[in-house]
Each structure stands twice: as structure tokens, then as C-alpha cells.
Amino acid sequence: EADIYQTPRYLVIGxxxxxxxxxxxxxxxxxxxxxxxxxxxxxxxxxxxxxxNSTEKGDLSSESTxxxxxxxxxxxxxxxxxxxxxxxxxxxxxxxxxKETQYFGPGTRLLVL
Amino acid sequence: xxxxxxxxxxxxxxxxIVQINCTYQTSGFYGLSWYQQHDGGAPTFLxxxxxxxxxxxxRFSSFLSRSDSYGYLLLQELQMKDxxxxxxxxxxxxxxxxxxxxxxxxxxxxxx
Numbered sequence: 001e002a003d004i005y006q007t008p009r010y011l012v013i014g015x016x017x018x019x020x021x022x023x024x025x026x027x028x029x030x031x032x033x034x035x036x037x038x039x040x041x042x043x044x045x046x047x048x049x050x051x052x053n054s055t056e057k058g059d060l061s062s063e064s065t066x067x068x069x070x071x072x073x074x075x076x077x078x079x080x081x082x083x084x085x086x087x088x089x090x091x092x093x094x095x096x097x098x099k100e101t102q103y104f105g106p107g108t109r110l111l112v113l
Numbered sequence: 114x115x116x117x118x119x120x121x122x123x124x125x126x127x128x129x130i131v132q133i134n135c136t137y138q139t140s141g142f143y144g145l146s147w148y149q150q151h152d153g154g155a156p157t158f159l160x161x162x163x164x165x166x167x168x169x170x171x172r173f174s175s176f177l178s179r180s181d182s183y184g185y186l187l188l189q190e191l192q193m194k195d196x197x198x199x200x201x202x203x204x205x206x207x208x209x210x211x212x213x214x215x216x217x218x219x220x221x222x223x224x225x
Contacts, residue, residue: 033213042200042217043156058212090155098163099144100204102213104155 003027006091006105013081014113021076021108023091032074033102035090036060043090049074081112115139117216119201124222125191133186133199133219141206145177145184150218151197159186159199188221196223 004025013019025032030051035043045058049068063085064078074093078085088109092102117137125131135145144163148156160168162177162184174187188195198218204211 035215040198040218040220043215045212045214048212059214099146099158099161100211100213101146101158101161102148102156104157106155 004091004093004103004105006089006108008108009106010109010111012111012113015080015082017081019078019081019110021078021089021091021110023074023076023105024072025074025093025103025105026072027093027095027103028071029093029095029103030071031094031096031100032068033092033094034058034064034066034074034076035092036062037088037090037107039088047076081110083112086110086112115203115205115214117201117203117214119199119216119219121217122220122222124224126224127191127193129191130187130189131191131221133188133201133221135184135186135201135216137182137184137201137203137216139182139203139205139214142179142182143204143206143211145175146202146204146213147173147175147186148200148202148215149197150200156200191223193223193225196221 007022034047044060046062047066090107091105094102119135146161147159150156160175177184200218202215
């Protein structure tokens with residue numbers, strides 16, 4: 001069982017609000033990722049980090065930002081939520097060894113009205 | 114860029130064997146992974162192939178042919194609980210980083 005947590009699990013919020021999705025892992029993994037996934041669709045990488053103070057944008061353009069001040073914590077922030085941000089957001093971490101197995105959190109389902 | 118192709122849906126009966134194919138186009142290929150995701154759940158890792166050949170883990174096996182840019186996931190003795198989406202993912206080098214790219218997923222429906 002992987003030790004990676006996301007809060008909140010569900011969030012309904014109005015347009016224009018600032019939100020932060022939390023992700024924490026207790027496995028000491030250096031690599032962490034944020035994915036966006038619409039129902040029945042593939043996972044799109046939006047941000048990743050290879051360690052403290054390291055953040056990169058992924059393949060999918062996103063209006064969100066991330067920070068990595070501590071190894072275990074990788075929050076994602078939307079400064080001004082819009083209905084187009086409605087989706088599921090999945091956080092993952094990997095240990096960086098050969099298989100690069102990714103351990104996923106339970107996800108946050110976001111609905112922007 | 115990277116792209117992966119896998120069937121959108123596969124249907125099979127309990128006890129049967131099913132194969133889910135994945136073809137990919139990528140530069141700097143390092144390996145092919147498979148993940149399972151149940152409805153409303155998070156993806157969980159199933160297998161990884163970096164070299165050509167078959168990897169077996171219980172009822173699940175995964176195959177890779179690097180020369181054909183092709184792999185598959187084989188599920189044997191299907192059970193109802195195997196109904197889920199299955200994603201192939203490539204690990205490839207991009208600008209000095211190794212980033213994962215996922216396919217669109219294959220929905221497996223297992224009938225009694």
C-alpha cells in the first residue's frame with residue numbers, strides 16, 4: 001500500500017476562486033507528478049518535480065502552479081478557477097529506480113461552477 | 114513527441130484470456146509500463162518492461178518488442194474484478210528529463 005495522500009477528495013467551488021490541492025507522500029520519493037484526467041480519458045502530465053526546489057511543466061498546458069519546498073509535499077494551486085478546470089487531479093510519486101513505478105494518490109475531483 | 118495507441122474497449126468472459134495491445138512512437142525510449150484503474154479509483158502499477166520479452170506476474174504478463182515499438186498486457190483466468198481500465202505508459206527522455214506518457218486506456222469488460 002502506497003503512502004501518498006491528497007486533500008480534498010472532492011471540491012465544488014465558484015469561478016474566480018483560488019484553490020490549492022494538497023499532495024503528500026511519506027515514502028521519501030524525490031520525484032513527484034501532477035496529472036489531470038477527465039472521465040474515461042488518458043492521464044495528462046501537467047507538472048513534475050525531481051526534488052526540492054525543482055519544478056517543471058508537463059505536456060499539457062495548465063494555468064496551475066506548483067511548489068516543492070519539502071520532499072514530502074507537492075501542492076498544486078489554481079489562482080482563479082474556471083469551469084474548464086473541472087476534472088480529476090491525480091498526484092503521484094516515484095522512487096527513481098529502474099522501473100520508475102509511480103504510486104498514485106486517490107485523486108481530487110474538482111467541479112468549478 | 115510521444116504517442117501511444119491502444120484499443121478503447123475489450124470484452125471477454127470470466128475464465129478467458131485477453132490481450133491488450135499497445136503501440137508507441139517516442140524518442141529516447143526507456144521502458145513500457147502498465148497500470149490498472151478501476152472506476153473512481155487511482156491507477157495502480159501492474160508491470161514494467163525495459164527489455165524485449167515476456168514478464169510474468171501471477172495471472173498478468175507483459176510483453177515488449179522494442180524493434181516493433183509494441184507491447185501487450187496478457188490477462189489470464191479473467192475474473193469479474195479485472196473489469197477496469199488498463200493504461201500503457203512509456204518512459205522516455207525529453208530534454209534531459211525522463212517523463213512518463215500515458216495512452217488513452219483500454220476499458221476491459223469481463224462478463225460472467
